[in-house]
Amino acid sequence: MTTTTRTSSRRSVLRAGVVAAAGAASAGLVVADARPSAAAVPPRSNPFLLGVASGDPTPDGFVLWTRLALDPLAPDGLGGMPTSTYGVVWQVATDERFADVVKAGVATADPAWAHSAHVEVRGLQPGREYFYRFRLGRHLSAPGRAVTAPAAGTLPSALQMAFVSCSNLPAGYFTAYGALAAERPDVVLHLGDYQYEGGGDGVGRHHAGPETTTLAGYRQRYAQYKTDPDLQAAHAAAPWLAVWDDHEVDNNYADDVPERAADAPTFLQRRAAAYRAYYENMPLRRSSLPQGPDLQLYRRVAFGDLATFHMLDTRQYRDDQACGDGYKDCPDAADPARSLPGAAQEAWLLDGFRRSRARWDLLGQQVFFGRRDRDASEEATVVSMDAWDGYPASRRRVTQGWVDAGVRNPVVLTGDVHAHWASDLYLDYDEPGEVVGSELITSSITSGGDGYDEADGTHPWAEWNPNLRFWTNLRGYVSTTVTPTELTARYRCVPYVSSPGAEAFTRATFVLDDGERGLRQTQDAPQRSATLRAAGRTDAQKIADTLRSETGGDAS
Template sequence: MVISSSRRTLLHAGAVAAVGVATTTRVVADARPSAAAVTPRTDPFTLGVASGDPSADGFVIWTRLALDPLAADGRGGMPDRTYRVPWQVATDEAFTDVVRAGAATADPAWGHSVHVEVGGLRPGREYHYRFRLGSHRSAVGRAVTTPARGETPSALTMAFASCSNFPAGLFTAYGHLADERPDVVLHLGDYMYEGAGSGVGRAHLGPETTTLAGYRQRYGQYKTDPDLQAAHAAAPWLVVWDDHEVDNNYADDVPERAADAPTFLQRRTAAYKAYYENMPLRRSSVPSGPDLQLYRRVHYGDLATFHMLDTRQYRSDQACGDGYKDCPDAADPSRSLPGAEQERWLQDGFGSSTARWDLLGQQVFFGRRDRDESEEATTVSMDAWDGYPASRRRVTDAWVDAGVRNPVVLTGDVHAHWASDLFEDYDEPGAVVGSELVTSSITSGGDGYDEPTGEHPWADWNPNLRFWTNLRGYVSTTITPDRLEARFRCVPYVATPGAEVFTRATFVLDDGQRGLRQVEDAPLPSTQRGATPRTDAEKIADTLRSELHGSE
């Protein structure tokens, strides 16, 4: 389903997006007096546009009205009134062939966000969409419907990304991702960061986010970034969160700091509401207090099924006080990372799958990363699947027992590119039963570095670990009936503008074959050549520092 296009969808000068409440595809009449309010004199589309959750007959289109997107009260400088926002979907960027149109209500109760579930479209097609308020027009976005069930397209282009920390660097990688114009983008968590602080010429506005106003302002700040806007406008997104959309390393109703426990569900309620307001999600994900239904399945015909997981909202608390530990208590079979109900949902999905490729879009490292080379101890991250080994084994056994044709885990969180094979038992590795592709961060961790070997020192005693680089970037894939090709895309720096993107390594998975096959190993960029080589101890320290200080 590779769809060619001349170039990136251009943002209109000065345009930024707006967000709204879930509506249908017909015109929505609003009889309230405020619905006919005077059109704002300045552009309300300062936060860009987005599409998401595609299906064979449509997708969600999103915007959020904000005259002052950085307003500390989180209201985006908008009056306390509703607005009627017309929208259009066309087959061409010039909108000479409009195939769907209507109007949605932007309500202040939902941050003046707009979510339209567009239907009645043709499967496997490219469309363009836009919004209007009075004389103001939004940027034009591009969306793509999925092929119908029973169809197997020749190819699907998919990119996935994670971890964009605003003060840590520029979102250059998002701009390069937008240029690729894939059929779909997966964002695997840490879309924004909750903490206060500053970095390389950029700083978070306001204190650590704990209130609805604070979360809304933080999303407003992120969404004013032109590269992020371009990435949203270029393709439909499938989004799932990790921890920083709420609180570092939280687990279900347990916050990072014990002192925050009495009010944590209030904070989670605010965070989940702001997340929905700012993401292209369907009505099925409208939050109810501190709960939001996020895990879901999206089918690309019979070529691929995406199982999008939520590994934060239902998980058991981290064992042994979090961090890297040798913790026998973590192996308790009653503990679960996705929660028992989501584990059963995933097992049912594997059992009924007819897809050529089953892909798990999820947040934290799935395979083992043991930092202790001795045989006497296993020191692993309590926040990743390593901290929930029984849960990981149940999920792995589920796809093995169901005979899933090509299982692939897609991961974010760890601020580095990794390629990893997967086993049922990491203590006694046998045959490879699946593979994991891990994307680096967009900026988190700041300017990265590379090594000619593409190996982390832990790979010496972790046979599943096949590749690693500490450069920033994203993963770009092409999925066909015969193979999945994954290109680890990197930028050499994020502290200053102008970084070019390059492919550091390419791995292939062949249909019906277990295990990754490397087909390309790109040279280091010129900015990395001649750099002082980092010792193994420095590489390990960088990994642990990133995790232990909550930047994952």
């Protein structure tokens, strides 16, 4: 990324123009459960081709989502739907046959919002499994499963949680989503790169349309991803807590600074289109309704006194990457004024630490939190300017915040880097002292393509980065069980994504014990096939593969 000089006046003028342009559409949103002003004739064919989803559970409800489409890949992004506004019936039941419907209503699917429907269901029982579906005319959607959060002040015996990241459709098949769906967890965290903005072909699959820069393009891209059966199954299996990273908009963007300096004059317009499409396609509450190029995404979700999820947005408010981005030894990155989440979100997070009474405080966020120095020498520290390594003062403030607040069990959950990692965390990585927390990093669903494995689960960087405990370059997700006494993380992998049908397996298992700092490994899966081995790869090749997988291109 080219570093671009920004001023508050430039940002304010651009943002004001984009907000004004989007104002009419935002003001015209018909909220969920409101009936349309005029009856519309239901379409003759099934309009539920994009599936269903739920999200952001509370003790008395959750968000339900669907989006109507007859031709998902229509270039105008409107899914082949007429310009009519539809009233979509929704139902919530206690059983999969819908014999006991406990809540029902009508949600509005407005063409101004790509015929998406968001329903904020309330009045349900805490800590309970429910099933939901939508109906339009004679057409029924596939059913979905959702779980309400436990009641405030209670300590449930267990929470089943999985987290995922980085699903690039041309890079392979979404087999890992299907394996996750089969687990039927209580909640799924999606930590960014739900879709990729680029065009082009891949392994058996290709993006419809060119690189996404317009509202029509982003809408079409989301619709294409949502036709994938494994992704639909993962959405239907459990409520999601979704946050974005960069590829939902533009690779490695930072606030109002795009990857390419030439795109800067129109970037906020592009960001407004991307944010609007993200809202239209995710099970988000009205509190996340976009306002031009702005969307409130960071939020807290509690599961009784067992766990609090602090869901972060590390793109919308960050200072630009230092030294032109990439892996650098960059003294400018250490400027204490620089922040990755932005000053306001940092303050919100630290306040959340001080107020927390949860057994486990879990930070759902996007980019690597602990150090990954790729230079073995003591003369230089070569780290990613796009990750928390590029904002060390900001990282120190957040880490010191949970230490000072006496957070009982701080755990950072991360995506972005297209490989499984496990890392302990320190206050000072130059002089590591006691471990003050741990980080669990999920691999990608497909980004990076078919991966490879090492029998000992060790990356070459671990030799001089003592926090790095485990690594594999296979694709997959992380499945966890959270109890009052421990958090168990299973690193789930698939041996390939270049064709469908791979069997998922657990590559490694780590445990965090209540009140103890540091990861405890309990299981290593044996090699399933010689094809998983990094046969003959030198350390230099492994490092290059790591960088190439993360960047999606050359590792130079």
